[in-house]
Amino acid sequence: MVAGDDDANPTVKRPTTKTAKAKSTSVPAARAEQEDPTFTAKSRGTAEIIRRVARYLQPYWLISVTTMGCALLSLAFSFVYPHLIQSVIDGVSGKSPAANFSRLSAGLIGSFLLRDLFNGLRIRLNNALEQNVIFDMRRDVYARLQRLPVNYFDQRASGDLMTRVIEDVNSVERILIDGIEQGTLAVLALIIVPVILFRKSVLLGFVTLIPLPLLAGGALWYTLTAHRRYRAQRQAASAMNALLMDNLQGVRQVKSFGQEAHEDVRFAARAQDLRAGTLGIMRIWAVYSPAMSFAASLGLGLILWVGGREVLAGKLSPGQLVSFLIYAGLFYDPIRQLHGLNQLLQAARAAGERVFDILDSPLERAGGESHRPLPSPVRGEVVYTDVAFDYAAEKTVLRGISLHARPGEMIALVGPTGAGKSTLVNLLPAFYEATAGTITIDGQPVNETTLESLRQNISVVSQEAFLFNGTVRENIVYGKLDATEEELFAAARAANCHEFITRLPEGYDSRVGERGVKLSVGEKQRVSIARALLKDAPILILDEATASVDTGTERLIQEALDRLLRNRTSFVIAHRLSTIRQADQILVLRGGRIIERGTHEELLAGQGLYHQLARIQNTTFIEEGFEKLTPIS
Numbered sequence: 001m002v003a004g005d006d007d008a009n010p011t012v013k014r015p016t017t018k019t020a021k022a023k024s025t026s027v028p029a030a031r032a033e034q035e036d037p038t039f040t041a042k043s044r045g046t047a048e049i050i051r052r053v054a055r056y057l058q059p060y061w062l063i064s065v066t067t068m069g070c071a072l073l074s075l076a077f078s079f080v081y082p083h084l085i086q087s088v089i090d091g092v093s094g095k096s097p098a099a100n101f102s103r104l105s106a107g108l109i110g111s112f113l114l115r116d117l118f119n120g121l122r123i124r125l126n127n128a129l130e131q132n133v134i135f136d137m138r139r140d141v142y143a144r145l146q147r148l149p150v151n152y153f154d155q156r157a158s159g160d161l162m163t164r165v166i167e168d169v170n171s172v173e174r175i176l177i178d179g180i181e182q183g184t185l186a187v188l189a190l191i192i193v194p195v196i197l198f199r200k201s202v203l204l205g206f207v208t209l210i211p212l213p214l215l216a217g218g219a220l221w222y223t224l225t226a227h228r229r230y231r232a233q234r235q236a237a238s239a240m241n242a243l244l245m246d247n248l249q250g251v252r253q254v255k256s257f258g259q260e261a262h263e264d265v266r267f268a269a270r271a272q273d274l275r276a277g278t279l280g281i282m283r284i285w286a287v288y289s290p291a292m293s294f295a296a297s298l299g300l301g302l303i304l305w306v307g308g309r310e311v312l313a314g315k316l317s318p319g320q321l322v323s324f325l326i327y328a329g330l331f332y333d334p335i336r337q338l339h340g341l342n343q344l345l346q347a348a349r350a351a352g353e354r355v356f357d358i359l360d361s362p363l364e365r366a367g368g369e370s371h372r373p374l375p376s377p378v379r380g381e382v383v384y385t386d387v388a389f390d391y392a393a394e395k396t397v398l399r400g401i402s403l404h405a406r407p408g409e410m411i412a413l414v415g416p417t418g419a420g421k422s423t424l425v426n427l428l429p430a431f432y433e434a435t436a437g438t439i440t441i442d443g444q445p446v447n448e449t450t451l452e453s454l455r456q457n458i459s460v461v462s463q464e465a466f467l468f469n470g471t472v473r474e475n476i477v478y479g480k481l482d483a484t485e486e487e488l489f490a491a492a493r494a495a496n497c498h499e500f501i502t503r504l505p506e507g508y509d510s511r512v513g514e515r516g517v518k519l520s521v522g523e524k525q526r527v528s529i530a531r532a533l534l535k536d537a538p539i540l541i542l543d544e545a546t547a548s549v550d551t552g553t554e555r556l557i558q559e560a561l562d563r564l565l566r567n568r569t570s571f572v573i574a575h576r577l578s579t580i581r582q583a584d585q586i587l588v589l590r591g592g593r594i595i596e597r598g599t600h601e602e603l604l605a606g607q608g609l610y611h612q613l614a615r616i617q618n619t620t621f622i623e624e625g626f627e628k629l630t631p632i633s
């Protein structure tokens with residue numbers, strides 16, 4: 001297309017760059033795919049990918065048109081010089097009237113200058129366009145990702161999703177910008193240049209076309225073989241990233257179990273998959289690219305052979321032959337570029353399938369027009385009526401769950417691990433949707449309530465306090481972004497964490513590290529309680545911590561929790577016998593059903609499972625008790 005600009009034009013060079021990059025980061029998917037269905041995405045046609053990506057260009061139509069205009073002008077000026085060369089050669093060999101060399105050389109320099117000026121402008125605009133589209137697409141993918149149901153994340157590896165947002169988005173965008181522009185220019189050149197060629201010599205025009213069937217056949221072969229390989233490579237890249245992320249998060253476990261060598265082997269296997277996958281792509285590229293280049297050059301040889309005889313026969317001037325050869329080069333160039341484009345296209349298609357898999361996944365709550373906010377103020381009356389739930393069709397997790405929590409009551413859930421306690425409470429903020437029965441808050445069904453209102457009115461404090469990698473202040477105000485300084489301090493005081501925070505080197509502005517590693521377990525818990533206090537939702541879900549902390553810390557946490565529980569309807573997944581004594585209702589779950597319910601005293605009198613549990617001595621955590629009980633019950 002634009003002659004002589006390959007080195008200066010990053011977009012033209014990219015197929016090679018991409019391959020090199022793929023070498024270092026991507027993977028063979030075949031093994032990853034077998035191991036884990038996580039990394040696959042629905043297969044889609046190239047046309048669909050291009051059409052969908054092209055929508056991202058719409059807001060930037062002006063830049064797109066200008067870029068294309070610059071590219072066309074640059075192309076047009078690159079057509080001038082073969083013609084000038086012809087005049088020079090025929091002038092010096094006496095085949096045409098003596099040429100005005102100063103005008104010819106000024107014309108030549110001028111046309112090159114304009115070609116390169118327009119090309120420079122095109123590169124500049126093209127880069128801006130690319131970055132805008134990448135930004136928009138990445139933002140869309142992230143926004144969508146955040147609004148997908150929890151279930152979606154249960155099935156995926158975070159490293160895979162990160163690869164989609166970071167690497168695949170880039171790859172998809174490139175087909176759009178580079179692809180459309182290079183493709184259009186190449187096609188234009190392929191239409192315009194033959195017209196010039198046939199006007200110069202019909203015979204040589206036909207000779208130029210001889211390699212075309214070879215070139216077309218080669219492109220078809222590459223397209224058909226490459227997609228599967230690119231797909232496999234993207235999946236392998238993803239699988240390696242997922243493993244890396246998992247290992248980085250579990251670095252303490254790896255060390256404490258002394259499994260560094262084992263992890264080296266696992267990582268090497270994924271990295272080897274990536275190497276094999278990338279080499280697989282490069283192997284066919286190494287055959288395809290030179291073969292196509294040779295096929296095109298074959299044409300030049302044929303033109304020289306037939307054209308030379310025409311010159312000798314006096315049917316063609318030497319200048320005409322030389323300019324014909326240069327124009328033929330301008331014809332084969334875009335064909336070569338179309339091959340690079342094909343490579344780009346196959347890579348983008350594989351990446352696009354993965355990106356659009358996210359964009360097309362159903363939102364947490366599709367068709368939300370019928371949903372309404374909870375009537376304000378929320379009192380916090382929660383009723384479950386005959387609720388059932390399964391994660392997968394074949395396995396029932398909850399059955400026939402009915403309960404009634406009056407405003408301000410504390411409901412303790414106890415039962416062996418896997419009984420369904422977490423699942424039961426996760427239905428309330430609609431992390432998962434009940435498969436049967438109804439759940440209401442103040443009489444309004446949860447599945448008719450907007451997620452925003454629902455989650456505003458429910459705080460969740462989990463067993464392992466999760467803190468974001470930021471400052472203590474940022475972590476607490478996450479519960480209420482517009483909180484005043486007084487509100488922040490009040491919440492921190494009530495959560496018994498103000499004191500330790502002020503003792504940190506930078507107080508509230510101290511950084512907590514990833515997942516809060518720089519704080520102790522007890523400190524993290526209190527920060528997460530402060531966050532919930534600041535949010536001040538009328539309903540609370542609390543998964544009590546199971547980790548043992550020293551008595552002093554435990555007292556601080558307990559006080560903080562007592563303040564958090566006050567005047568709220570709370571569902572407490574209780575792990576400590578000491579906690580449940582204060583509950584208004586205790587629900588004993590087993591096998592997804594509520595098998596006993598009542599207050600501590602009522603249940604003790606009932607001679608059931610709870611009664612047996614309470615009689616076991618020396619047990620701090622309820623689950624331990626259940627384990628000891630299992631043989632009896």
Ligand code: ADP
Nearest residue numbers: 154391397415416417418419420421422423424
């Ligand atoms: P509990 O909180 O009482 O320990 P859970 O509610 O966590 O029990 O789990 C109940 C059952 O559901 C268990 O058999 C568990 O394996 C299964 N389960 C929990 N979470 C998921 C999930 N995200 N996907 C599939 N199954 C799950």
